[in-house]
Amino acid sequence: MEQRVSFVTLAVRDLAASHRFYVEGLGWTPEFHDPDEVLMFRAGPLTVLSLWDLAHFEAEVGASARSGPGVVPMTLSHNVHEREQVDSVLGDARAAGASEISEAVEREWGGYTGYFADPDGFRWEVAWNPGPVGRLVLPPVADTT
Structure with missing residues (x-):
């Protein structure tokens, strides 16, 4: 396996709020956007930041620990x-x-x-x-x- 990270995926509670923040607020340009499921940005030459709707994320990879106190580590x-x-x-x-x-x-x-x-x-x-x-x-x- 090559030493690199291709995608960083974050499960988000409100994809529309993420779109407003990253696209409208910070001025980032999406590479791909499905308003119901995912928002993706080129984050480097070989890296994509993927903001994935929490329900779709959990359907594919399992329950998240997002509901407890504290911050994601x-x-x-x-x-x-x-x-x-x-x-x-x-x-x-x-x-x-x-x-x-x-x-x-x-x-x-x-x-x-x-x-x-x-x-x-x-x-x-x-x-x-x-x-x-x-x-x-x-x-x-x-x-x-």
Whole structure:
């Protein structure tokens, strides 16, 4: 098996709310949208983020643990090239209706990160990671000269 992730699938309670947040609020462009079942976005060269209606998700993979207290034990991360972009992206997410989980702070490992939650409570980290692993996940900077 190759070392890569092809899809990240999140089961969502309200697909229309997810559409409003990601498409209308954050300005993402769907690759595929079935309003009753799924909303998919290209999240990288070989990665798709799939937001799947909870009932359809459970019909295929079984009952979820979404009904209990606490958060789903995972985060999604959006890394940026410059430290200042973290605050900008967090602001854009709040303007789109995201719940602020934490303001951006300096991390002991040298980065700068903050968190927001989408309409289903999935935690998104917005991160500036100046180290070598942080650079692995960034697209090339466009040459503007």
